[in-house]
Amino acid sequence: AQTVTQSQPEMSVQEAETVTLSCTYDTSESDYYLFWYKQPPSRQMILVIRQEAYKQQNATENRFSVNFQKAAKSFSLKISDSQLGDAAMYFCAYRSEDQAGTALIFGKGTTLSVSS
Amino acid sequence: NAGVMQNPRHLVRRRGQEARLRCSPMKGHSHVYWYRQLPEEGLKFMVYLQKENIIDESGMPKERFSAEFPKEGPSILRIQQVVRGDSAAYFCASSPLVGAGGYTFGSGTRLTVV
Numbered sequence: 379a380q381t382v383t384q385s386q387p388e389m390s391v392q393e394a395e396t397v398t399l400s401c402t403y404d405t406s407e408s409d410y411y412l413f414w415y416k417q418p419p420s421r422q423m424i425l426v427i428r429q430e431a432y433k434q435q436n437a438t439e440n441r442f443s444v445n446f447q448k449a450a451k452s453f454s455l456k457i458s459d460s461q462l463g464d465a466a467m468y469f470c471a472y473r474s475e476d477q478a479g480t481a482l483i484f485g486k487g488t489t490l491s492v493s494s
Numbered sequence: 495n496a497g498v499m500q501n502p503r504h505l506v507r508r509r510g511q512e513a514r515l516r517c518s519p520m521k522g523h524s525h526v527y528w529y530r531q532l533p534e535e536g537l538k539f540m541v542y543l544q545k546e547n548i549i550d551e552s553g554m555p556k557e558r559f560s561a562e563f564p565k566e567g568p569s570i571l572r573i574q575q576v577v578r579g580d581s582a583a584y585f586c587a588s589s590p591l592v593g594a595g596g597y598t599f600g601s602g603t604r605l606t607v608v
Contacts, residue, residue, distance in 0.1 A: 423599035
């Protein structure tokens with residue numbers, strides 16, 4: 379069975395600085411998808427970034443980028459130029475490529491605080 | 495184009511009562527997933543449904559919990575005879591028939607059992 383591990387329960391960063399959130403996963407599959415979701419206090423789950431395992435190029439979305447190391451099964455999220463609005467809980471998630479409707483497997487999350 | 499709609503946003507039930515949580519997927523999405531989030535935890539998969547079919551219920555507790563996604567109307571997660579341990583946030587997500595996109599989540603229903 380696949381597992382997702384986020385080893386940092388809490389992280390903090392100052393405005394305008396860069397922070398990296400760690401995520402590792404365990405799978406025997408070669409094709410899969412990885413995601414980072416943001417959950418602010420409103421509780422809404424917001425998709426931040428997505429990575430297909432078959433792509434070597436790391437995904438980027440504006441200030442958000444990932445460092446995907448397939449051999450090491452590592453998928454970290456880098457937030458550049460941090461803003462107060464980035465404060466939230468961040469979840470790393472895995473999805474198998476086997477079926478179109480396969481459920482997501484989540485890590486326990488990292489709470490990110492941003493100070494001015 | 496409305497997103498995934500969940501209601502109610504908050505639900506309070508006494509022990510032993512029934513809780514019904516509703517989820518309307520995004521337009522064009524035919525796959526619905528229910529997840530449960532306990533305090534300080536990530537989301538745990540419960541059940542995956544398509545219209546009139548339960549595809550995967552491996553994450554559902556064996557008793558008291560059931561889910562449906564009828565031909566017409568929203569998907570329903572039903573919890574009978576609720577206990578304090580059922581208190582959690584319940585999220586619904588939907589996805590299109592095919593595709594590698596991340597799922598779209600609703601805002602969740604916070605169930606409190608008193």
